[in-house]
Amino acid sequence: MLLRSSEPRVHQWQSVLLTLALLQAPFLAKAAEPTRFYERRAEGWFWYQSEPEIAPPRPAEPEPAPVVIPTAPPPEAAPIIDPTPAEPAPLSAAWLRAHLDDYRLQAIDDPRPTRVALYLYLQKLALDKASRFTETFQRVVQSDPYLDETTRRPVGNYANLLNRVAGEQREQVLQTLAKEAGIWLFYRSDCPYCAAQAPVLRLLAERQGFTVQAIALDGRPLPGGAFPDFRPDAGQAQRLGVVSTPALFLVRPPDGVAPLAQGLLSLTDLEQRILLAAHEAGWIDADSFARTKPLVADLTLDASRAFPTTIPEDPEAFLALLREQAQGNALAPDSTSADSPAAP
DSSP states (O other): OOHHHHHHHHHHHHHHHHHHHHHHHHHHHHHSOOOGGGGGGGGOGOOOOOOOOOOOOOOOOOOOOOOOOOOOOOOOOOOOSSOOOOOOOOSHHHHHHHHHHHHHHHHHHHHHHHHHHHHHHHHHHHHHHHHHHHHHHHHHHHHHHTHHHHHHSTTTOOOOOOOOHHHHHHHHHHHHTTTEEEEEEOOOOOHHHHHHHHHHHHHHHHHHHHOOOEEESOOOOGGGOTTTTTOOOOOOOHTOOOOOOSSEEEEETEEEEEEEEESSHHHHHHHHHHHHHHHHHHHHHHHHHHHSSSSSSOOOOOSSOOOOSSSOOOHHHHHHHHHHHHHHHHHTTTTTTSSOOOOO
């Protein structure tokens, strides 16, 4: 009974809900319709709305400037040189040197009298030019003491006199030097050249008074008992750069050392090297060293002394420059003209 009484109520509520849904449908449809034209007049004519601002594009970062590596400028083009040099003046020495042999070969290939005579005349011209040059050469040398080699050193028997005087001066200078300098001899006992050098050193010690100190690289004496007061090497050879024996050094206490040779020397060569080494080291003065030379006057023309950087174009000016240089050398302090004997 109770179940039957509740069914009419359920149907009643369903009818009410359906009626409400139908009543709300027009309103929902109206809200979903798009807004009509006349309902949007508040937005402005033609609906000019301000467009949303667009952020300006971020400027691109500038690319780093390329690194420019400096390059050396291209080398200047070499001047164009005419491959054909100018022809020398006809019949000049240069022309004869370039063409005389050609005329000789032509005469050999075609020995007609004309060609042979032409070659012979050209040859005579060249010989006559050479003869005139030789004669003038001799006259100029005789008239200019700076060009005459007999001014520096006489010839013939007078040269022997000059050699004798120079030898006396050399011995005097060597004997003076021997009072303050000596000779070191580095040797090996099995070195035959060292044994051959020993008598020369003994003669030098006897004649000039030099003290000779022998230094044995192997700690053993020389054959024959030469220089018995030898000393074993204590590193001096390595410090002095000894690479061969016999090795000779000129030594001046307390610390002066000048190399002479690493090999055999005759007595004359040894004395000359001693003088040269002492002069280079400043142990003998220039005047003493000059007196040991067999020269009357040292008229050496040295281009390294105060010569100008440009050469005069005028031959007379160029000649005057060279003569002035020769005179300056003759009057220099190391000249021997004032102290050396003149040739009779």
